[in-house]
Amino acid sequence: MLAKVLSAALVGIDAHLIDVEVDIAGGLPQFSVVGLPDATVRESRDRVRSALKNTGFHFPAKKITVNLAPAGIKKEGSGLDLAIAIGILVAEEVIPPQKVQGRVCVGELSLDGHIKAITGALSIGIACRPNHSLLLPAENSQEAAVIQGVTAYPLHTLPEAVAFLNGTTLLDPAHADWDRFFTTRPVEDDDYGDVKGQDHAKCALEIAAAGGHNLLMVGPPGSGKTMLAKRLPTILPLMEPEEAIETTRVHSVSGQLPANHPLLTVRPFRAPHHSISDAGLIGGGTIPRPGEVSLAHNGVLFLDESPEFRRPVLDGLRQPLEDGHVTLTRASGSLRYPARFMLIAAMNPCPCGYYGDRTRECVCTPHQIRRYRAKLSGPLQDRLDIHIEVPPVSVRDLHDHGPIPERSDTIRSRVLAARDLQRHRYRQDGIHSNAQLKPRLLKRYCGLDTQAQELLEHALTKLGLSARAHGRIVRVARTIADLSGSDKIESLHVAEAIQYRSLDRRMEF
Template sequence: MLSRVYSCAVVGLEGVIVEVEVDYTNGLPGVTIVGLPDAAVQESRERVQTAVKNAGLHFPRHRIVVNLAPAVVRKEGPAYDLPIALGVILLAGHLPHDVVDGTLVVGELSLDGVVRHTRGILPMAATARANGYKRMFVPEVDAPEAALIPGLEIIPVKSLADLYDHLAGRRLIQPYQPSENFLEPLFTPTDFSEIKGQEHVKRALEVAAAGGHNVLMVGSPGAGKTLIARALPGILPEMSIEESLDVTRIYSVADQLPVGTPLIKHRPFRSPHHTISHAGLVGGGNIPKPGEISLAHRGVLFLDEFPEFGTRVLEVMRQPMEDKVVTISRAKGSLTFSANFQLIAAMNPCPCGYYGDSLKPCTCAPAMVTKYQKRISGPLLDRIDIHIEVPRVDYEKLSGNKLGESSEAIRKRVQTARDIQNNRFSNGEAKDVVCNADMRIGEVRQFCSLQPEGQSLMRAAMSQLNLSARAYHRILKLSRTIADLAGSEEIQSTHLAEALQYRPKIMMG
């Protein structure tokens, strides 16, 4: 008699219910798996047979057909081992068929029947609850992650033999009770108080953190660009539980959740090397996976040595920077991953690094400097709100013992500005807007009106700096953030003037 067990596939960041049907057919003993399985699913035949035998159960000496429905969804990975094994056990008559009613089953099996970690448990658990399942069998190590979804009974399974004993009523497995005492390996940023000098750069990063704006730092080697960028997470506001679940879902699908950390509570900080491929940055592959820009969702993407990244790699970031999502299209269909990241980029002004330096002369020909700076296209630079020069720090500041303002003090101001933005956007129709950088043209018109004095300043800036329409709106968003940091209802001309200071300077003149 046909047996049915329900499992789950992950497509993009979403789960899809998979019906695992197991039945006998005529022919020589063996197992056939159909339903668009990949190589890892095909290999589960050997794992399941050996695991069932090592669990002390009889594996039927028949030709067995396993169908993974719907057949249009590609099945990848070893997460179907446990449901297939359970389907075989039900088919052999070891257990009544109704013991798995209302239950979702996922897990990889080792040859001795131990249930191993499976990626993508969080979206699977969310899909189980959305589809009305009451219970979920998951690998013991993944139970804390599955338990983040409320209203679902999570049964942590250590081995196939334990699951059989549980379903047979011999030795029940207690449902997992979530606890809050898990530890996330904390990314410990440098404290802002430890950074000597660079007050105007610190101010620029405070504005960026308060409004979620993109930043480009330009300066000679050793001026402190990387150090300052790595200090940024220490002043970013804490993530809400919705944001944490959003980020955790991406890390779960990418199989990058740290061990013992079911929920990511700190904003991600990703710093890929400039040799990264196009697919590594934006996502992709034969079966598309999230890239670095998705892993930086709700956090920071730091690109050091900005012009050294491949031109094509940088240009594909333009659309995600605007839309906050990245869509990867393949012949079989397209997938969308979240990519609401804050870009912090750092670069030298020229190949040798010392163009415009106050002490060390530049050895590059003017044509080389121009070529180097033009590696970053105008449209990409236009999407960066804050352009800041990072000068070298003099000896007196470096050797002095005076500490600057702490990250904690700056973060309080940033949090206050973010609270103002949350109140502003939660009341209107802009509920999906989180910070000022996310504002669309409608919100800019509504919340970024200028006084007559500010309008005349903006008119002069538009003609002198040859600003595009995008740059105009970005300056208004930046002015709104500076006003929020100052606790001002209106955008004053001083706020607008500071925002205009952060426009790119023409380096070659």
């Protein structure tokens, strides 16, 4: 008998509905899976056989052929186990065929019949709406229920799935409290109130957060660069609903979504080690997987000790920084992953770390310093909107009982006000922040008066900046004006934006 059951397979971060066709015919016992399955899908034969036998169902000793259509899509992962098992039971007339129509079944089977969690449940939920209901592991039900218009039924065991399809057991669909995700901010341990001194760096990070700008911090060891960077998510706004869904999809297909967080609303913070490979940072593999740039989508990618990263790894950041996505091409095809993130990089001023320090002597030669700083290529430095120097904090500042440092919630309130201005200003252009301004929009939204224009031209000529750096300065000036509540970009805003280009100045030895 022939049976058809719907399931789903992931391609990149997108899910495609798959027709699982099961044919049971006479002949020598055989179990074959066709339709471009990978090794994990082929291994489902043993899992399905054991799960059916160990839960009291009859496994037919006949020739079983499972076809996964369309055959042109590579099927990977263990999420097709449940659909194959249900298909066999439909073919054996344990479940009426009409009971599985309009239902998508996904889940990995253990040998005792329990249904284990899968990856990419959010993307599968998007593929199911609005015409199909979804049967999936209970651990993933909240994640799929986030998508409005999807009816997701949580399952724990194979017998429970069979009983539900036969109508002998009733299951309540999973429900996700959508409003709670965006009204409640999780409690965060880190806070800028813990950081003594470094007011200049805090101001620059506030500007970066308000406009979504990339930033480079240069300072000696122990000056607080990492401490400042790790607290950046505490002043960033929660993600918009569409941003949250897209970011959660990337983490879900990567298997890195926390079990108790069906939807990510706090912007991700990724800090890879400097030994990371090209594929680890950008993405890759035989079947391309998302890298750190995609896992940081709509959040922060922090590169500590950035010159220690290999040069090809750093240069691989150019395209995602410019385009907001990364395209990975292999012999099997091309996959595109989102990669719009804030890049926060930190570095020492020289190999020993103490160039310019008033308390310790630098032992590096001018050639060593130039070679060390050249590890960040010129094109990559151009894409960093803000460069700041982070000097060491004096002992007096650490023990000073003067003014209490501003807390993150106070800074965040100003960032949110600036972001609201930008969201209203760009509501017709499909962007959310000043850093996303395209060149054609700069003239419309970032017009400069004569004095500001002359100041900018003088700085560009003296510092020898590129046209890309010109656009970066204008975007930063727009953000500074938003934080000050000004509709127009004035010369003082441009002057402040120019002084955040410290690496463009000529070094004096």
